[in-house]
Amino acid sequence: MSGASTAHSVVEPSATSKRIAAFLVILYAVVTMVPLAWIFATAWKTPPDSISYPPKIVFDPSLEGYCNLFTTRTRQTDEYIESLGPPQGACEEVTRKREMVIAGPSNYIPRFINSLIIAFGSTFLAVSLGVFAAYAFSRFKIPLKDDLLFFILSTRMMPPIAVAIPIYLMYREVGLSDSALGMVLLYTAVNVSLAVWLLKGFIDEIPREYEEAAMIDGYTRLQAFFKVVLPQAATGIAATSIFCLIFAWNEYAFAVLLTSGQAQTAPPFIPTIIGEGGMDWPAVGAGTTLFLIPVVVFTVLLRKHLLRGITFGAVRK
Amino acid sequence: MAEIRVEQLHKSFGDFAAVKDSNFVVESGDFFVLLGPSGCGKTTTLRMIAGLELPTSGRILLGGNDVTFKRAAERDIAFVFQLFALYPHMNVRKNIAFSLKCQGMPQKEINRRVEEAARILRIEHILDKSVTGLSGGDRQRVALGRAIVREPMCFLMDEPLGALDSEFRHLMCSELRGLHDRLKATTVYVTHDQLEAMSMADKIAIMNRGEVEQFGPPQEIYARPASMFVADFIGSPPMNFLHFHAGIPRGSGEALLGDAVVEMPVLQEDVAPRDLALGVRPEHIAFDDNSPLRGAVYGSEYLGTTQIVTVNTQFGQIKARTKSTGEVRPGENVGLRFASSRLSLFDKQSGRAVRSALFDGAAHG
Ligand SMILES: Nc1ncnc2c1ncn2[C@@H]1O[C@H](COP(=O)(O)OP(=O)(O)O)[C@@H](O)[C@H]1O
Numbered sequence: 001m002s003g004a005s006t007a008h009s010v011v012e013p014s015a016t017s018k019r020i021a022a023f024l025v026i027l028y029a030v031v032t033m034v035p036l037a038w039i040f041a042t043a044w045k046t047p048p049d050s051i052s053y054p055p056k057i058v059f060d061p062s063l064e065g066y067c068n069l070f071t072t073r074t075r076q077t078d079e080y081i082e083s084l085g086p087p088q089g090a091c092e093e094v095t096r097k098r099e100m101v102i103a104g105p106s107n108y109i110p111r112f113i114n115s116l117i118i119a120f121g122s123t124f125l126a127v128s129l130g131v132f133a134a135y136a137f138s139r140f141k142i143p144l145k146d147d148l149l150f151f152i153l154s155t156r157m158m159p160p161i162a163v164a165i166p167i168y169l170m171y172r173e174v175g176l177s178d179s180a181l182g183m184v185l186l187y188t189a190v191n192v193s194l195a196v197w198l199l200k201g202f203i204d205e206i207p208r209e210y211e212e213a214a215m216i217d218g219y220t221r222l223q224a225f226f227k228v229v230l231p232q233a234a235t236g237i238a239a240t241s242i243f244c245l246i247f248a249w250n251e252y253a254f255a256v257l258l259t260s261g262q263a264q265t266a267p268p269f270i271p272t273i274i275g276e277g278g279m280d281w282p283a284v285g286a287g288t289t290l291f292l293i294p295v296v297v298f299t300v301l302l303r304k305h306l307l308r309g310i311t312f313g314a315v316r317k
Numbered sequence: 318m319a320e321i322r323v324e325q326l327h328k329s330f331g332d333f334a335a336v337k338d339s340n341f342v343v344e345s346g347d348f349f350v351l352l353g354p355s356g357c358g359k360t361t362t363l364r365m366i367a368g369l370e371l372p373t374s375g376r377i378l379l380g381g382n383d384v385t386f387k388r389a390a391e392r393d394i395a396f397v398f399q400l401f402a403l404y405p406h407m408n409v410r411k412n413i414a415f416s417l418k419c420q421g422m423p424q425k426e427i428n429r430r431v432e433e434a435a436r437i438l439r440i441e442h443i444l445d446k447s448v449t450g451l452s453g454g455d456r457q458r459v460a461l462g463r464a465i466v467r468e469p470m471c472f473l474m475d476e477p478l479g480a481l482d483s484e485f486r487h488l489m490c491s492e493l494r495g496l497h498d499r500l501k502a503t504t505v506y507v508t509h510d511q512l513e514a515m516s517m518a519d520k521i522a523i524m525n526r527g528e529v530e531q532f533g534p535p536q537e538i539y540a541r542p543a544s545m546f547v548a549d550f551i552g553s554p555p556m557n558f559l560h561f562h563a564g565i566p567r568g569s570g571e572a573l574l575g576d577a578v579v580e581m582p583v584l585q586e587d588v589a590p591r592d593l594a595l596g597v598r599p600e601h602i603a604f605d606d607n608s609p610l611r612g613a614v615y616g617s618e619y620l621g622t623t624q625i626v627t628v629n630t631q632f633g634q635i636k637a638r639t640k641s642t643g644e645v646r647p648g649e650n651v652g653l654r655f656a657s658s659r660l661s662l663f664d665k666q667s668g669r670a671v672r673s674a675l676f677d678g679a680a681h682g
């Protein structure tokens with residue numbers, strides 16, 4: 001087993017196959033990263049640069065995209081603009097160059113906050129409900145257990161949007177249209193089946209002896225659940241949370257259909273920027289860049305658990 | 318400290334009876350071993366005593382109280398699991414203190430008890446380590462620590478040495494027994510290893526297919542096995558069986574094996590003609606050229622001061638334990654003589670021992 005110099009190691013891939021693998025991985029990374037890099041770059045361009053042909057790879061960075069994202073502007077006459085005092089801050093400066101003045105803040109921040117509330121709220125609810133249900137399915141004798149589990153899974157067998165019309169009518173009837181509560185409930189309903197199935201797998205792998213030991217030591221089942229089962233299911237909870245969050249955060253179709261005003265989330269809002277002042281691609285790029293941040297941060301925070309969790313318990317100790 | 322009394326305990330999983338009408342008593346302060354092959358229902362019995370499983374029928378009394386349907390938490394017992402079940406997200410100290418936390422004990426008292434337990438088990442130096450990196454022996458000690466800090470009415474242990482390698486197992490055996498002698502706590506210990514059981518137990522119950530076959534002190538189980546299963550399960554090599562067909566009246570102390578008359582303890586019941594097995598421990602066999610009971614030496618294993626000689630007879634193959642000074646050659650024709658007062662006679666069909674003078678003076682039949 002002295003290794004490096006042996007011609008054909010059984011465990012170590014050869015240098016050529018390693019190179020091919022590295023090449024494929026890099027190629028794939030580049031292909032998937034190009035659109036992202038394009039969005040990041042566009043966010044820092046001026047609107048003319050963003051639509052110039054051939055596309056500009058090297059350009060002077062501009063704050064215009066971010067300024068346009070956060071503000072609404074109105075066109076004014078030169079005389080009026082000159083009558084104002086000197087511009088306050090960078091945003092007023094770039095705005096005035098386009099013969100416009102800032103009229104007020106845009107809706108991006110409230111829409112973003114809606115997204116945060118709805119995505120994290122529904123993730124929390126789906127995972128909490130899921131972990132209790134998964135525990136029950138894993139540990140107790142439940143009549144028709146297999147049928148119930150299949151039924152829960154079957155709710156995901158058609159795309160959720162297939163029931164969009166009934167849900168739209170139902171929500172209008174009960175007053176849940178365009179409300180954060182309605183969206184939280186909807187995303188929870190879609191995610192909870194996934195959460196139950198994923199978490200059941202993780203909880204099945206936690207030996208019952210842990211809870212039994214706690215119960216013999218005087219704890220109730222509920223206490224044992226919180227003190228012993230939950231900490232050990234952390235990996236599964238992290239992985240499940242990320243899946244649920246990504247779905248709720250990116251969901252577009254229901255959001256367009258059911259939210260238009262105060263409960264509107266960021267995904268349906270961002271495209272509306274295009275319509276406001278011509279083709280404002282830098283503002284769209286800026287809005288999309290910022291929109292990626294929460295999921296990235298959440299994933300990075302949980303990555304320690306995630307690496308073990310994504311393998312669905314296969315390498316749990 | 319408390320007595321544990323198990324009465325007519327029965328447990329079925331669907332159609333399958335895992336434990337059948339078991340009875341035994343663990344006296345206060347005893348080290349009691351439940352012994353039997355894998356799958357015979359030992360763990361199930363222990364889990365019912367602990368309250369982790371509800372019996373189908375029967376009663377369990379702990380210190381005189383009927384606890385059959387009480388929750389595990391209300392029974393004041395400690396359980397050491399087969400794979401220890403140490404909580405991986407807590408360090409050693411927290412693992413040991415976990416049960417005391419639940420009782421709302423003041424922190425100072427908890428610290429005192431944890432340190433006391435750690436001192437008894439000699440694990441003070443690992444108290445602040447994570448349990449995930451511990452060796453098998455240390456995990457074992459932490460699991461014991463978790464049990465003893467509670468100072469419970471009794472300890473239940475499910476094959477606690479099963480996960481250790483054999484050398485370490487012997488060391489832990491004597492340590493466990495030493496710990497018991499100091500704490501004097503009623504202990505029920507489950508194992509499938511007869512050597513472990515014989516070396517530690519005050520009393521043993523031998524289980525087979527869900528039934529308690531015999532219950533008594535190790536010496537008695539060894540000397541007076543109540544069934545062929547027990548005779549075969551205990552001892553290494555186990556008891557030899559000479560198979561023959563005969564009817565023997567009550568009061569007779571002789572069995573006719575071919576032409577040879579073999580003396581044995583006087584029978585206390587009539588045996589109608591049927592298939593029988595004469596049981597003899599290897600150390601109760603001697604070679605005697607004048608004996609009419611003959612066999613051919615098949616081979617021998619040298620064990621230092623003794624040797625195990627395998628002999629083929631017309632009644633079956635037997636193993637004799639003799640001094641290693643007498644030399645035997647394979648193929649040699651030898652005469653066999655048995656220690657007549659130590660022989661057992663079994664009814665082959667039921668496997669039960671026939672009542673005889675062997676059982677006189679025994680506490681249990
Ligand atoms: N929860 C259960 N459901 C069905 N059968 C079980 C269950 N627990 C144990 N058994 C069966 O009961 C028998 C005895 O098991 P157990 O008490 O664990 O044996 P041992 O500890 O002596 O090896 C085994 O055949 C086992 O398959």
Ligand SMILES: [Mg+2]
Pocket residue numbers: 356359360475
């Ligand atoms: Mg077992």
